[in-house]
Amino acid sequence: MQAQWIYFTDKGVAEIREVDVGDPKADEIQVKCIANGICMGEVSLFTGMETHRFPLPLVPGHEGIGRVTRIGSEVTEVKEGDYVVCRQWATLMNVKAGGAVRFAKRPADPSIAVAEPVDCVVGALYSFEIMPGDRVLLMGAGFMGLLNVQGLRACPIAELVVTDVKQPNLDLAAEFGATKVINTALAEGREELDSYRERKFDLVIEAAGVEPTLKLAGQLTRVGGRIGLFAWHHTPRPLDLGEWHMGGYKVLNASPMISTDRAVSTMERAVRLIECGTFDLSKLITHRHHYTRVQEAMELAVDRRAGYIKGVLLFDE
Numbered sequence: 001m002q003a004q005w006i007y008f009t010d011k012g013v014a015e016i017r018e019v020d021v022g023d024p025k026a027d028e029i030q031v032k033c034i035a036n037g038i039c040m041g042e043v044s045l046f047t048g049m050e051t052h053r054f055p056l057p058l059v060p061g062h063e064g065i066g067r068v069t070r071i072g073s074e075v076t077e078v079k080e081g082d083y084v085v086c087r088q089w090a091t092l093m094n095v096k097a098g099g100a101v102r103f104a105k106r107p108a109d110p111s112i113a114v115a116e117p118v119d120c121v122v123g124a125l126y127s128f129e130i131m132p133g134d135r136v137l138l139m140g141a142g143f144m145g146l147l148n149v150q151g152l153r154a155c156p157i158a159e160l161v162v163t164d165v166k167q168p169n170l171d172l173a174a175e176f177g178a179t180k181v182i183n184t185a186l187a188e189g190r191e192e193l194d195s196y197r198e199r200k201f202d203l204v205i206e207a208a209g210v211e212p213t214l215k216l217a218g219q220l221t222r223v224g225g226r227i228g229l230f231a232w233h234h235t236p237r238p239l240d241l242g243e244w245h246m247g248g249y250k251v252l253n254a255s256p257m258i259s260t261d262r263a264v265s266t267m268e269r270a271v272r273l274i275e276c277g278t279f280d281l282s283k284l285i286t287h288r289h290h291y292t293r294v295q296e297a298m299e300l301a302v303d304r305r306a307g308y309i310k311g312v313l314l315f316d317e
Contacts, residue, residue, distance in 0.1 A: 038311040
């Protein structure tokens, strides 16, 4: 069957190609994608920032939700008509049935049911080793930072301070449960954050992905405390590791591609937590694009003009 797949063919170029998708194998399901998120990971691929790791051309996408249209002869755990997590930016794809994560029913708005980002945060919450009563500093209130706020607010922590340079994002962080927000674009905000050197945090989470916040992480973590590395840093960063050594910090790398070493499926839990309302993306998905306008969608994701938090590609169901 003919399908349309999106490729990044060169730096800054997205192209739609016709691809023949065959019958699903005995252990596969065929999925018709209906929504797929635009991650900053895709932005780094589109701009060529990560071509040394992921050479072009390539098919992007890893935040999809789709409807099962066919199942292989040996598949029993999934049925036609189920809604499941999927990956590529493609109208139709075959995927292994084993490990397929199902939704209880079709989400009313599939664009706010993209589960993979929540899966990343669920895994991070394991990695951060949160203790009841922790005082937590989260630096970075972009889309993923705000999802961290939603997850952290459900944990028994005593304090959650969130910093960013965008006031509208900080307003959302406060709405989602942050006990204090600090705008570090302002001189008074930087002074307020600096005052915490006298009362450092049990856990500092770096979710901004920039060098200044990474350096501040060590300066604002108490002796023996934890530094959670959540953001993906695309270039090397100079750090005073002597300071980190003398502080005895426990560095926790919350990489979404690495197992939490626990006998659970974080994706299954992510879907549950979306369906029960713990994570609510309705105020975080600010832009929706038909997949045929992917070039425009990517250029907007790179530009990230005022009001942009996250975009989603929509596919015809």
